[in-house]
Amino acid sequence: MEIRPARLEDAAQIASIYNYEVLNSTVTLEIDPRTTHQQERWIARHSGVHQALVAIDHDEIIGYASLSSYKLRAGYNTTVEDSIYLHHSHRRRGTGKLLLVRLLEIAAVSGFHTCIARIVVGNVASIELHKSVGFRTIGIEKEVGRKFSKWLDVVVMQKMLN
Numbered sequence: 636m637e638i639r640p641a642r643l644e645d646a647a648q649i650a651s652i653y654n655y656e657v658l659n660s661t662v663t664l665e666i667d668p669r670t671t672h673q674q675e676r677w678i679a680r681h682s683g684v685h686q687a688l689v690a691i692d693h694d695e696i697i698g699y700a701s702l703s704s705y706k707l708r709a710g711y712n713t714t715v716e717d718s719i720y721l722h723h724s725h726r727r728r729g730t731g732k733l734l735l736v737r738l739l740e741i742a743a744v745s746g747f748h749t750c751i752a753r754i755v756v757g758n759v760a761s762i763e764l765h766k767s768v769g770f771r772t773i774g775i776e777k778e779v780g781r782k783f784s785k786w787l788d789v790v791v792m793q794k795m796l797n
């Protein structure tokens with residue numbers, strides 16, 4: 636298992652992992668699958684402090700995780716939001732935790748003060764994963780999402796970094 640920063644050539648595999656959730660689940664509120672070109676642009680944006688990491692097993696990308704700005708206004712610049720996706724056939728083997736721990740180390744070293752995770756209520760795997768690395772629930776946003784004709788609540792979790 637290798638974890639390294641995402642590269643442009645990873646775009647198709649990352650998009651494939653993400654698009655599976657776009658099309659089959661409510662863990663992301665995105666509705667339209669990403670093209671490889673859109674994913675390349677996403678990777679280009681996720682370098683430097685807002686980094687994206689990939690987990691590689693036997694030359695295959697089996698998961699990725701990223702940091703994004705929490706909000707665009709300058710006063711929020713010391714906060715980041717994380718995102719993490721594992722290929723559906725490579726879950727529950729510790730890779731998500733490994734990626735998230737590494738990502739939070741990068742966020743801390745980069746000087747971010749705190750990290751937010753926004754998770755659709757009912758996504759037990761992600762809520763438990765975040766709890767396992769020290770996030771705690773700070774609130775619920777009621778019916779802020781809608782997908783597959785259902786209203787969705789979002790749980791907001793937070794971990795202090797520095």
Ligand SMILES: CC(C)(COP(=O)(O)OP(=O)(O)OC[C@H]1O[C@@H](n2cnc3c(N)ncnc32)[C@H](O)[C@@H]1OP(=O)(O)O)[C@@H](O)C(=O)NCCC(=O)NCCS
Nearest residue numbers: 662719720721726727728729730731732754760761763764
């Ligand atoms: C959430 C996700 C990233 C977890 O990745 P993973 O590699 O399967 O998780 P890990 O094996 O590292 O699990 C770490 C801990 O998380 C918790 N966890 C993970 N999956 C769980 C599940 N299905 N049910 C309950 N707890 C779970 C456990 O505490 C686990 O520790 P343990 O195995 O020692 O009990 C993965 O399920 C996923 O990609 N889901 C779809 C995409 C998604 O929901 N992304 C997050 C959007 S907010």
